[in-house]
Amino acid sequence: MTKTDLVVLAVDDDMINLKLLKSMLKKSGHVKEVIEAKNGSDAIGELKARNDIDLILLDIIMPIMGGIEMLKVVRADDNLRQLPIIVLTTDETKKSEALEFGANGFLMKPIRNEELLTKIATVIV
8 A cells, every 4th residue: 555544434234344444444554543433424434523534334225325425525626526435235227327426436245455555565666
């Protein structure tokens, strides 16, 4: 990865997935902080409250505000649209839709550590 001390926003309604992502990211040595959000609405709140987030890891299927809806909101906001977003999901049929609405990458769950770190390295400059 080219950038160290990343601040990552992990968005998933499954707490086990969030804890697993946090563990993988912290062990990488490149991540300073992992912010957790359980849906797109909470994640948008975090994005508006902070200006130090470097990357979003985004689940697609969530209550309240799903990943596709959040992608649309982020990409429509001049202050947020440049943030890299990697979509993480179990539904491969959502890949083209996620990419169409501005995702920078796509990974199928369950996420493998090496695969995650490689994908992050491709979207962080």
